[in-house]
Amino acid sequence: MTAITGVILAGGQSRRMGGEDKGLLLFHGQPLYQHILERLRPQVDRLLISANRNVEQYRRSGVAVVSDTLPGFPGPLAGVLSALRAIETDWAVFCACDTPFVPEDYVARLWQHKGLAPAAWVRSLQHDHPALALVHRELADTLEDYLLSGERRLMQFLRQQGGEAVIFRDDESAFSNINMPEDLARLEKRS
Secondary structure, three states: OOOEEEEEEEOOOOHHHOOOOHHHOEEOOEEHHHHHHHHHHHHOOEEEEEEOOOHHHHHOOOOEEEOOOOOOOOOHHHHHHHHHHHOOOOEEEEEEOOOOOOOOOHHHHHHHHOOOOOEEEEEOOOOEEEEEEEEEHHHHHHHHHHHHOOOOOHHHHHHHOOOEEEEOOOOHHHHOOOOOHHHHHHHHHHO
8 A cells, every 4th residue: 555644624614513613522532533533543654634723723633734725615625625735645535523433444445445546435335425535636636626616516526536436334333423413412322
């Protein structure tokens, strides 16, 4: 496997969470993004956080932080673009800051099953998870054009670029994400 940068996407507005910065919400006594750092750190060569608010808090983790280069919180693809422009490796693997149970072999499985595709994303037994994706930095210019055209759909972009879905047969809960306060409460009780 080649060198890969792990990127935590924590740059959203968190509307369904009342505007709170999801990456900083406490889950089992520590911020959500810290759970992702712990999962990704042994799987990648470098780490990066994509954040548009509370940047100093994220930097305290010792990990570099990049912010969207496009204004107005245009969605996760803007974070992907900023990260692809900032990385020194050819590949980046992305993980939303609200998925604390991402598998410990997440990166290796995407790498092994991507084939020659310039991108690959997780498909669980029930859903596609395009924010859990491995992307080659050569897609940065095409992605910027896509965003500047007004498009925001991550899944559509990955498919248009010849990306491959990689099936993960894990328990669906490995890809549970926390979108609303009740999701956080439910997952706190479960784990």
